[in-house]
Amino acid sequence: MNRLNDAPETLAIVGATILDGNGGTPIRDGVVVIEGSRILAVGDRSTPIPPEATEIVASGKFVIPGLMSAYTCLVDGAFLTTVVPYEGRFDELAIEAAQLALKGGVTTVFDPWGPRDALVKAREAIKQGRAVGSRIYLAGNIVGYDGPFSEDFRPKHREVVPRPFATRIDAQWQLNVGRALVQMSPEQVREEIRKYIHSGVDFVSCAITDHCCTGGALKYLVFSSRVLQLIVEEAHRAGLPVVGWAPWSNEGVVHALNAGIDHTIIGRLLPYISEETVAMVGRRQLPCAYAGYTAQVHEWFRGRPGGEFLEGQQAADDMIRRLYDAGAVPMLMTSGQLFSRDEVATWPEPMQSIKGFGVLGQGHVFLLQAMQENGLSPMGALMAATRNISRAYKVDKDLGTLERGKLADLLILDEDPLKDTKNYFGISVVMKEGKVIDRGALPTQRLIIAPPPHSQAYADSKPQLPK
Amino acid sequence: MNRLNDAPETLAIVGATILDGNGGTPIRDGVVVIEGSRILAVGDRSTPIPPEATEIVASGKFVIPGLMSAYTCLVDGAFLTTVVPYEGRFDELAIEAAQLALKGGVTTVFDPWGPRDALVKAREAIKQGRAVGSRIYLAGNIVGYDGPFSEDFRPKHREVVPRPFATRIDAQWQLNVGRALVQMSPEQVREEIRKYIHSGVDFVSCAITDHCCTGGALKYLVFSSRVLQLIVEEAHRAGLPVVGWAPWSNEGVVHALNAGIDHTIIGRLLPYISEETVAMVGRRQLPCAYAGYTAQVHEWFRGRPGGEFLEGQQAADDMIRRLYDAGAVPMLMTSGQLFSRDEVATWPEPMQSIKGFGVLGQGHVFLLQAMQENGLSPMGALMAATRNISRAYKVDKDLGTLERGKLADLLILDEDPLKDTKNYFGISVVMKEGKVIDRGALPTQRLIIAPPPHSQAYADSKPQLPK
């Protein structure tokens, strides 16, 4: 093997079964040729392999496109243990998160809610090779909501921190497109949204129904029809797709559709949608993300306290099935987060998908499994995690499938992911833009997931009364 | 003077200055002739007086139409001291309230939020002469909101009473048009609203923006445009006017206007409306009720704690002035309530208009004064409390002015109400449908306004530490 000066490196993955993300028949004993960051060819054994190519022998293994998550919050402001110690370092948290995702095979994440400037910083660091991690696309704030300490998320947190701190954190989410928009006239909203759209975001998250946590509302329409339409219009004019976040009522779904949003989430907080709405979503072939729970989780909580959060899940499972049957396009979302060890310590073992939907780098596998348990074919689930997302976000020119000309994001799995979802855990190689990732080195810095300090020892020191 | 058997009684009020509610030049030394329940003639001294008429000499006095309140909650579920002791007797409370209103010169009240069936019972008792009291028009629930113990009003109250009790009380407000509508499809809403419209209500109150007390939201749109439109459409089809309750955002105002509501409230919780919206409201000559505070209240709270509820009032005063200037039609609302003595005991003396807008039978005078302090002419204020309301509710065939053929609801005041608003307190006669009301006998039963029992004595029994 020799390598010419400056010429891009050429690789050939040989002998594996290729699932290219387009849903067709798998190519057995296939070949993927990669030149530099892009795919040069995908095909069966007859595919020509350039002589200078380094061969990666993958006989018996399976090659799939790098996984994508339609919605993943890299920096979750809803946890005090995230925002209090790391103010000013949110970009580092985002990188830690993107590294955990990448380590688990998710090569691209779309972040719908976070501190924009820190996320931009993390995105650029990864893009420019200063840091390894999943490719980040980001929206910043959910247009129309206020920040983590506001009534929209964690008003109780506001009471326990100094006011200037809360205000400052909230501002990093809100920027100029928070709740204040709701009280504005269309002209004013247009002015603010234009500024925001040109501030480095990759797509727009827009509030459909409210997120009024304290009142348990979650069903009113945040914007009037004309305002929602203009937000979508401005985003589209700038070439940005819009995710409708999130419709928690039948009318919310219709409202979002009518305004022209590009994709959305359907979840258990949406109690009901009519047949007419199902049909409308289906006709539009709207990409809809959904996060279900595996049968194992349901089983675990049967008869145990704490399972209230599963209420309504069955109804939601039914609803999403109706939507997918009608033509809605499935998408994987992990809504994944960097959970601290203390947080995870309170969960039942070994289910990693229960709170906040999914632990980064692992939860997506459980979510893919839940999708299949709820009726999606194994191939459908794979597409929900690859091509469907790249199309919904209009980045399918570069991402989502294994095809000539696309970026060489791919996984080599030890066993067939269509046979058993758990096989997504059996990763042999993660490749991003033609580079094999050193998974063992990730994350390069442990902040949120660091073990607690030695003070752990104190946990059991309480004196007990004699019996 | 003699009176024929069975013939309706004829009365003539003679010598007073007549302000007929139409806003024209007062008729000095005028005559109002009443036959039975209706006005036979109104005019100057030359007006013929039937020989059988009983004359009421009112020289130097002033005759005005019976006052109306656009929105008055006769039974306020937001007070535990109202709902806990009087379950099953809400009709009696409504009558007590209607009697206090009548005693104060308000001969007609429109109740936008209350327990429908009890209000219907009270309305009928008064209509059929079994009880004396203001004429009641009622809407029952505010369509789209839940009852008094819900998150829309007093969720804290729910925690302190037995659950079945709270559920039962809420149900008397909600009936079939509560929050559940918000999650329905248009067809389902139509079905429920039709049932409701034919259940004895006189008009429809419909939620425009949310009333999510706990989250402090008050700005999201409760219904989608198409659902709001169909609610208005169904009401109008049944001949019922619709009040938009209440728009707390610029877009809410436009949303309500576009749906075709008949009138609405503008208040200090609405932080901003654009010039375009002002113009739209003005062009439509939309009747808009408003409850301001007198300069005396503002003065009293200057530098005193507890005046936070006045925040934003100046901005609201400015906004309503802009609206009235543009063509919106002023209406008096008292939103008056039966406050218990304990409740009132915590207010600053002698301001009766501060909490919940107005004490029944008195608060309206302060509200009329505030309207004038904010730019309305004395005559404009009088019309805001009479003709404007009767037109907004489409009952001007019978009510709102002193004109031949209309019901003889009128007040004889000792002094000119256009000179000093306080003169509305100087009531010589309240006449309703041609009958002079025995004001001294009202209320006929004291429930909410009864004095506390002898246990008052306990209030000061606490031992004190020596100094």
Add this chain to the structure above:
Amino acid sequence: MNRLNDAPETLAIVGATILDGNGGTPIRDGVVVIEGSRILAVGDRSTPIPPEATEIVASGKFVIPGLMSAYTCLVDGAFLTTVVPYEGRFDELAIEAAQLALKGGVTTVFDPWGPRDALVKAREAIKQGRAVGSRIYLAGNIVGYDGPFSEDFRPKHREVVPRPFATRIDAQWQLNVGRALVQMSPEQVREEIRKYIHSGVDFVSCAITDHCCTGGALKYLVFSSRVLQLIVEEAHRAGLPVVGWAPWSNEGVVHALNAGIDHTIIGRLLPYISEETVAMVGRRQLPCAYAGYTAQVHEWFRGRPGGEFLEGQQAADDMIRRLYDAGAVPMLMTSGQLFSRDEVATWPEPMQSIKGFGVLGQGHVFLLQAMQENGLSPMGALMAATRNISRAYKVDKDLGTLERGKLADLLILDEDPLKDTKNYFGISVVMKEGKVIDRGALPTQRLIIAPPPHSQAYADSKPQLPK
């Protein structure tokens, strides 16, 4: 049968098995002779029966002393549905409660916490024959605690009612012996307690450990040793017994004992007492009331939510057994209350003893059963509900057993209560002071236990979404 003028009526209950409350062998085929309000003779068939006596044939039945409850709150301020509608009528509630108790066979109740003046009024009405009901002995306030709306009981209730109302209600409990005493010097406490002791109370309830509901404390000492001692001293000087209410720590128990209290409660909020303390209580033969739950209640809650209140009950059961074994004297307490129908509607059927310990007139039977399930003999349980209480309160000259000279308070039961506790429900006759009570007429007025008004119908009116 003839009756001489003015002579007291003479009755003879003949043929029943007599359990006289002293714990000895039952007298089969016995005779109880009653003259006027008192017992003239108790004995076997050979007991002479005055010729003028009216005979009550009770062959096969069982005669026992009228039951007593060591602690029963006739008017429970902890329920808003009690205090809000009935201010000024608490005496009526006390009578309603006393009537339900009497109907169930409890002829004497000792009320340790309530509105003193209303209870005095009720006590006098019953004593003077103006009302039928259990004989009431009352303490008024628990010295050292504040009223129902205070932090000692229901601070959340204070937030939802007008302040003057809460203050007034609290004052009816506190009078001059509330929390303020805790901040006083001994001299000041002495002055206040003397006033209180001469205000018509029959015994003194004195706080031992705190009742700080909100903080969950319930373990600190309310008074210093010297202050507690002087309270007991002043009560004893006036001839009043003192109940220590209630010791929730080992040190609290010792504190109370050292101060010379006459009896107390032991309950599940007391997590631990040492062997030394057990021995001390036993040596003093301290009367200790206890409220357990029947096996049926424990069984019902196994694996059901809501059973948290049973936590620690097993430990408490063990503790009370150790105390009784050591010599502590058992007493029945019902802590019974007038629960509204709404309140009871939320409980599991058919267990009447679960919340607040016991429904008046019924709960005591379950509590007697729980005592036996926890080791007391049937005879011991009967004594716990009769003689033990009369001695603890120093009223055994008149009450507690069936003996010559005592007041003729007794029950005739259809079956043997020593065989099955449920037989306490099978009441043939309740006699109080020689008078047969017309149980069917009780309660003479239904306030708290009245059925909800017709508004019950509203409970199911909520519209449902289609499935």
Add this chain to the structure above:
Amino acid sequence: MNRLNDAPETLAIVGATILDGNGGTPIRDGVVVIEGSRILAVGDRSTPIPPEATEIVASGKFVIPGLMSAYTCLVDGAFLTTVVPYEGRFDELAIEAAQLALKGGVTTVFDPWGPRDALVKAREAIKQGRAVGSRIYLAGNIVGYDGPFSEDFRPKHREVVPRPFATRIDAQWQLNVGRALVQMSPEQVREEIRKYIHSGVDFVSCAITDHCCTGGALKYLVFSSRVLQLIVEEAHRAGLPVVGWAPWSNEGVVHALNAGIDHTIIGRLLPYISEETVAMVGRRQLPCAYAGYTAQVHEWFRGRPGGEFLEGQQAADDMIRRLYDAGAVPMLMTSGQLFSRDEVATWPEPMQSIKGFGVLGQGHVFLLQAMQENGLSPMGALMAATRNISRAYKVDKDLGTLERGKLADLLILDEDPLKDTKNYFGISVVMKEGKVIDRGALPTQRLIIAPPPHSQAYADSKPQLPK
């Protein structure tokens, strides 16, 4: 000037006025000779100065003993911004705090409440010269209270952090002497307290009355008399003084006195003490710390909101004056803390003594001023901050005054602190154990007092509505 090898350095401060802390007439133009860490001589100009001594010319200046603070919480668990980011680094926070104190002239602090092991680590680092900072004496937990997240301090904080975290933090305070002791028998308490006393603490803080924050109680006795006595007894047996923390009732004061505590705090939460108690405290010459507010603070809050925390301060000022007049010994406490910039940003400028009593390194000056405004002489205030504290803690052999043989802790002030309290700010030299402290280098690490990161910029980014 020459210096022999290995010989301790000798210094002489010459020409200053010396206030030696004993309260006598100041020595003008005095001399302080220091050899190594200790004072060799103090006297007037005639005092012999060893020839090898380095002279520090201080003409016109004032030398006083290093200041002491009777109670200063170096690591305050009540702030989430302290405990969340710095778990495992509390020793560093303690050092940062001790450095700020030292920089301000407080050479010795007594810490009554903190995470024992971290404080021991900080104490040892300073003692062994690995870090510069005030000399630390520590108590660890307040015996009988639970940790920062418990009901005794900040139960609301517990709701917003992961449970394992809260438990772990609490445990670092509680160790084996938390609330659980209150439920124990005396023997059990003795066993636990003995373990604690030998775990490296320098004195014992013991709860007198409760600290039940949520219930607002703060007045009940935490321990029974016999238990409190044994705690004091065990501490004294081990040679440790005991501070009674804190008596919030008259009986609490007496309870603490009777148990033999060595000193205590008197504050505004103590509403009343009797003349008899005042006399008892006076006879015992009990050292009593007190934290008042300057007239400037009172003035600032007059008519401003937020001044509620000053309520009762006047009464407390009067009370402490009575106590000092009767013979109680004044002590300065700062209860000082490391406040974050965000925290301080919410306070009114320029008052540094308002919240939590005092900002480290500055607040003590305001507290000294408040003491004088409340009647203490300037010399009395100086003694309250020096000799009185060293005696109360039984460390007067080494600390508290400028006397031969004592450790050379002293300040050289530019102007006379007896003339104006503000002159305590004018520090020329801080010397600790004979070493001149490089104040400019302190703190050596900024954690809590670090400026917020660049995210400060976000604070003003909210869009505004047009007027």
